[in-house]
Structure formats: structure tokens, C-alpha cells
Amino acid sequence: MDDKIWRGLGVSAGRASGPTWYLKEFQADTRHETARNSSPEEELFRLQQAVTRTEQNLTALEEQVKAEQGEEVAQIFVAHKLLLSDPSFIGEAQERLQKGQLSAEQALQEVAGEAVKMLRSLEDPYFQERAVDVQDVLVHLLKNLQDVQEEGSDVFPKTGDYVVLADELTPAQTIALPKERVLGFIVRQGGKTSHTAILARTYGIPALVGVAKGWEDLTVQKWLELDGEEGWVRPTAVDHIAFADNGLREEEISSQNSALQGMILAANIGSPGDLPLVEKFKAQGIGLYRTEFLFMGGELPSEEEQVEAYRQVIAACAPQLTIIRTLDIGGDKKAPALQLPQEKNPFLGVRALRLTLRRPELFRQQLRAIWRAAASGPTAVMFPMIATLEELYQAKENLWVAREEVLQAGHSVGELQIGMMIEIPSAAWLADKFAANVDFFSIGTNDLTQYMLAVDRENTDLVELYQPYHPAVLGMIARVSQAALQRGIWTGVCGEAGGDALLAPFFKAVGIKELSMAPGSLAKVRTTLGKLALSPEESEALVDSVLSCASTAEVKEALELFHSEQIV
Structure with a gap:
């Protein structure tokens, strides 16, 4: 076995070993663009269409991530959307198109290339790492210009677990990957505040970035071992066992849990798909089950669909408690199927419990599903966005009405703890x-x-x-x-x-x-x-x-x- 070792910056603790998969950078097809005979007006129209579709793409990603992983991670895509209205980016590309002789693809690549070069020349590491934001938005725009489908899980191998290598790993690419099958990340560029680092820590995946020296040699290795805390990677024999490890043995976790003196460390999740991470990091139950993911599509979920989604998590986590938050839509979260009206100040508007109290059948359908799923294990229901005692009384009244409806329909119910968010x-x-x-x-x-x-x-x-x-x-x-x-x-x-x-x-x-x-x-x-x-x-x-x-x-x-x- 080769004694070679590569060094980088460890950004997400843990060790991993396994076969490698190289996520190659997206390359736009511009071979025919230099010969385009379209007018500047036509290219400006194409660009505007791509900007509109890209904004829609990023909003969908923001809502998905917000529902599944919370607000901090979703802010990545908020920042990306701001680039679409930046006059020094899209505005500059439009000016170049108006002068003629460029395609929309070429104008975007020129402007983005200059922005990336400028950001990487700055001394502040934070601004250096924002270069990947520009590149991520550029890729979205180029794909929409050329009607290329989003890449991610569809190009990841269909079976097996892998150490992922990438020159630069964008947030959209990271979100699309099946995290339960990613052993670790090795990225040529980036730092501690890069989005790769933030997402790796969020998902608990060992990662190191800034592995520039010897990168070409590294990418041809078939099997690698990495340490995301010490910041090294080395080749290993291909017959080794693939693994990802956050650095704690079962007995260490058990010992630490005992030392917590009764304090519970639970997990926030957004869907049953997060259960492998709950098991991996030995959460002591679910402290927040966000149910918004069920309502983000074009149609509202049925009661049966909700029962199954809640039951999966409750049964998997039993005998530990699962706390299900009722629908928290509105404000910064959108659900097309609910056809919510636009508000001037949505954070102070009809959101969360205020919304569900105004739509009692929607509310009671969810509450019925929770009562039924609660028969699978310890469960609590939690009401969000309560400002007055009267709201709490109304929520509890709906809860008890829903229980009677479940019993009258011939279904069994479980026991529920009742909580509220402060x-x-x-x-x-x-x-x-x-x-x-x-x-x-x-x-x-x-x-x-x-x-x-x-x-x-x-x-x-x-x-x-x-x-x-x-x-x-x-x-x-x-x-x-x-x-x-x-x-x-x-x-x-x-x-x-x-x-x-x-x-x-x-x-x-x-x-x-x-x-x-x-x-x-x-x-x-x-x-x-x-x-x-x-x-x-x-x-x-x-x-x-x-x-x-x-x-x-x-x-x-x-x-x-x-x-x-x-x-x-």
C-alpha cells in the first residue's frame, strides 16, 4: 500500500474509509453558442427566463431544506437568490448582451469568472469562500439556459457507500446526494465557513477541504481513508471494510449519556428519511419532528399518508419520545397547495397555529393522524406560534375533538403528551x-x-x-x-x-x-x-x-x- 498522505483542513469531525466517487464539475455546452445568430434582444429574453427559473429552483431548495433541516442551512439559498438581483452580476451580464456578439451563456461565464477571481483575491477567508456561491448560481443559470436536468442523486451510484471527491461541492449538489450513503467528503477548495463545511457538520459526515496539493493524483485513487478532524487522507487497500465514524464508540456514547444526569439530547428531523442520522448519532428521541415536508408539494397529504409518515418515526424511536409539531406553514415557509394569500408582514401574519385554527378541517385531519400514529409508541404533540391562552385552549379543544373522531371511525389511539412552543x-x-x-x-x-x-x-x-x-x-x-x-x-x-x-x-x-x-x-x-x-x-x-x-x-x-x- 502507498504511504502517500494528503493534507487539508478538517471541517467535520470523524473518520471514514471506502471506495471513491468523483463528482465532476458541470460543463456547459457552449460549442454552438459562439456561432449564434440571435439578436441581443433574444439573448436578453433567454437570460431573463433562466433567471426566473433559477429563482424558482432556489426557492424550492430553500423551502425543502427549511422543512427538513431548519433555517440556518436554508439561509444558504436565500443568499444565492440575492445574487440574482445583484446589478454587478446579472445586471453586468445584461449590459454585455446589449452590446451584441455574446450569447447569454458567454456573458454569464465572463461576469461570473471575473467575480470569482476578485473574491479569491481578497484576504478575508469568508469572502474567498463566497466564490463558490457565484459558481453555484452560475451552474443553475447555465442548466436553465440549456434545459439540463439537475444533477445529484441521479448520477450517484445506485448502490453502495462512497467517499465523495469534488473540486468544489455546491449546496445544491450536497442536498441532492443520498447522505446516508456518503461516507465522507474530500473537497479541493473551501474553508471552515464554506457551505460544504456547514452542510457536512449538519449531516454529521466526516469532511476535509482545501486539499489542493496533489489533487490530480488523489482523484484517481480507488479507495481512501480520511480524518475530518485532523485533516488528512490516504489510500487504503480496496479490500478494507467501508465505514464512517463520528469518533465515538457505543460504550463511550453510553457513558456520556449517563453523565448527562437526566438531560436528554434529542434530534430535530424533517421526514422519516432522517432516521438513519438519528440512529447514527444515537439521539435520545425526537425533540422536533417538522411536519411541513408533507405539505410542500402540489397536493395536500391524505390522513393515511400522514399516519404512515408519523408512525414510521414513532415506531423507529420507541421507547424514546417523538415530539410532533403541528403544521408550521406561513411566514418564511410556503406551501403551494394551501394557496396562502400574500401578506405585507408574513412573520407577524397568519402562520403556524394561527393558520390551522382558521382551517379546522386541515388541523383536525393532522391531529387525527397524530392520535392514530401515537399507538405505535411514546408520542407528544406540540403547538407552534402561540401568543395567547385562548389560542392554546382552541388548539386543545380541536385535539380532543379529533380524538373522538378517530374513535368513532373505529381506529385505536395512543397516549399523547401535550406541549407548546415558546x-x-x-x-x-x-x-x-x-x-x-x-x-x-x-x-x-x-x-x-x-x-x-x-x-x-x-x-x-x-x-x-x-x-x-x-x-x-x-x-x-x-x-x-x-x-x-x-x-x-x-x-x-x-x-x-x-x-x-x-x-x-x-x-x-x-x-x-x-x-x-x-x-x-x-x-x-x-x-x-x-x-x-x-x-x-x-x-x-x-x-x-x-x-x-x-x-x-x-x-x-x-x-x-x-x-x-x-x-x-
Whole structure:
């Protein structure tokens, strides 16, 4: 066996070994374009059609990813759509077409090439890595210009597990790959903040990037082993066993779970297709089952289709709890089949529970499906976007009506815990009143942060203000947890902050019972909390040190100091 070893930047921890599959860069067919006889007006029209279709493609990807993986990952495609309205990109291509002698393909490739060259010349690694955004959007545009079908899972081998190599791996390509059969990623370009890195960590796939030196030699290897933490890759014999490993043995996970002292680390999922990741990272149940994926198509799901989708997850996770969130559509999530009206301010409009209460048959159909599926194992139902007690009362009334409808139809029902999401400041402030009417709270930190700080979480110009570390947000979380404890119910966190290892000790200290997160985040949070043994006095001191802060920067400094002193 060759002793050769390649070095790169480890961006997603774990080791993998297996056969290789090389995802080659898309090449547009421009051979006939230089001889085009079409007018500048015709080329401008073709370009505009491609821009429209590309925006539709990216919106569909954004909605799919948002429903399945959450908001943080979906923001990748929001940023891509912004490029379509950038005058220095599409606008510049249009200007070149107006001068004549270029096809739409050629104009786009010229402008994109110049933008990529400029971004890669900058010293800031973040801007260097945005070059792949330009290239990803370019590929979408070129495919739409030439009516080329999206590539991804259709070109991936039909059977077997593989280590994927790519010169640059775009978000769309990554989403299209069957993640359960991807052992690892090796990418020639990119850094820690690249989309490849973010997605690899989200899916818990070992990955290293920036493997430029000796790349051509690497791509011809038939079988490779890689370490996504130390950042190396080497050839291995083809008769080795293929594997992907997040670095923890079964006994280590069991030991760490015991050290959590009753705290539960659960997974956020978007469909039954996420179950392999739940098993891979040993989640202790499902803390958030997003049901929106069922409603994103051109037709609404039947009750039977919903029962099957819920039952698969509940049965697979039993005897651990599965928490099913009722339909959370509206605001930033669209469902064509529901024909929702456009709103001037959708985040403050008819969304989530507000929508389902206005469409009782849609709501009760989902609730009937949940009651029926609950017979397969421990289940909870969770209502999103509650602002008033009256809304909670209406939701529970529909829940009990649905139960009677199931029984009258001759179906069996299971037992349900009843919970609500704390996402709106009014619900957080009245937590003690709400706690008397539910079995648990689950804090959705994404919306709670947005509404607490009056920051649109999708506005990239305000990203520095959208801070889950803000002391006001953390103070409200502490208040909610305390109100729940006093009423004898438990509280979980299921927003993006639930998978933040830096915040995990604070959540534990304020009495949070469950943290639910993307499966790929479980290993890091489990390791952090597994090393932590807090006395009541130490918990109180940590909470006091955080809540006495006056700014986000102070909070981060306090948490980092705690980690350096206590996480050993």
C-alpha cells in the first residue's frame, strides 16, 4: 500500500474509509453558442427566463431544506437568490448582451469568472469562500439556459457507500446526494465557513477541504481513508471494510449519556428519511419532528399518508419520545397547495397555529393522524406560534375533538403528551399561566430571538443583531424554565441554539431538560455535557454570570471563560 498522505483542513469531525466517487464539475455546452445568430434582444429574453427559473429552483431548495433541516442551512439559498438581483452580476451580464456578439451563456461565464477571481483575491477567508456561491448560481443559470436536468442523486451510484471527491461541492449538489450513503467528503477548495463545511457538520459526515496539493493524483485513487478532524487522507487497500465514524464508540456514547444526569439530547428531523442520522448519532428521541415536508408539494397529504409518515418515526424511536409539531406553514415557509394569500408582514401574519385554527378541517385531519400514529409508541404533540391562552385552549379543544373522531371511525389511539412552543415574548412572559395547561414547553430560539430583538432573521444586513447570545434572550429562557419547574413540567430547547455546545452548560444550569438539534450536532454537545458536573452552587454562579451581562460580547466571553475552566 502507498504511504502517500494528503493534507487539508478538517471541517467535520470523524473518520471514514471506502471506495471513491468523483463528482465532476458541470460543463456547459457552449460549442454552438459562439456561432449564434440571435439578436441581443433574444439573448436578453433567454437570460431573463433562466433567471426566473433559477429563482424558482432556489426557492424550492430553500423551502425543502427549511422543512427538513431548519433555517440556518436554508439561509444558504436565500443568499444565492440575492445574487440574482445583484446589478454587478446579472445586471453586468445584461449590459454585455446589449452590446451584441455574446450569447447569454458567454456573458454569464465572463461576469461570473471575473467575480470569482476578485473574491479569491481578497484576504478575508469568508469572502474567498463566497466564490463558490457565484459558481453555484452560475451552474443553475447555465442548466436553465440549456434545459439540463439537475444533477445529484441521479448520477450517484445506485448502490453502495462512497467517499465523495469534488473540486468544489455546491449546496445544491450536497442536498441532492443520498447522505446516508456518503461516507465522507474530500473537497479541493473551501474553508471552515464554506457551505460544504456547514452542510457536512449538519449531516454529521466526516469532511476535509482545501486539499489542493496533489489533487490530480488523489482523484484517481480507488479507495481512501480520511480524518475530518485532523485533516488528512490516504489510500487504503480496496479490500478494507467501508465505514464512517463520528469518533465515538457505543460504550463511550453510553457513558456520556449517563453523565448527562437526566438531560436528554434529542434530534430535530424533517421526514422519516432522517432516521438513519438519528440512529447514527444515537439521539435520545425526537425533540422536533417538522411536519411541513408533507405539505410542500402540489397536493395536500391524505390522513393515511400522514399516519404512515408519523408512525414510521414513532415506531423507529420507541421507547424514546417523538415530539410532533403541528403544521408550521406561513411566514418564511410556503406551501403551494394551501394557496396562502400574500401578506405585507408574513412573520407577524397568519402562520403556524394561527393558520390551522382558521382551517379546522386541515388541523383536525393532522391531529387525527397524530392520535392514530401515537399507538405505535411514546408520542407528544406540540403547538407552534402561540401568543395567547385562548389560542392554546382552541388548539386543545380541536385535539380532543379529533380524538373522538378517530374513535368513532373505529381506529385505536395512543397516549399523547401535550406541549407548546415558546417563541413569542407574550408566551414567555406568561409562562407560569401556560404551564398550568400543558405537559411541557419547547423553546424555539430562532423565532424567540427574532421577536425579542425585532430582527428579521432572514435579513442579511442585520445578521450582527440576530443574536441568540443576547442577554435578554437568555434571560427570557431562564424565566420560562423557572416557571415550568415551579409548575412541575419540563422544558426543552429545539431552535438552532439547542445544538450550540457553548450554550449547553447554561441551558443545563437553568434547568432545561431536553436539547434537540440537527443530528450532526449531537456528538459535540454530548461530549461537552458529558464532561460537565455542576453542583447547584456552580449552576447558580454560571447563570448569574451570564444574566449579569449587558451585551452579547460579554455573554460569549463569560461562556468561553466557563468552558476553559470547567470543561476538561
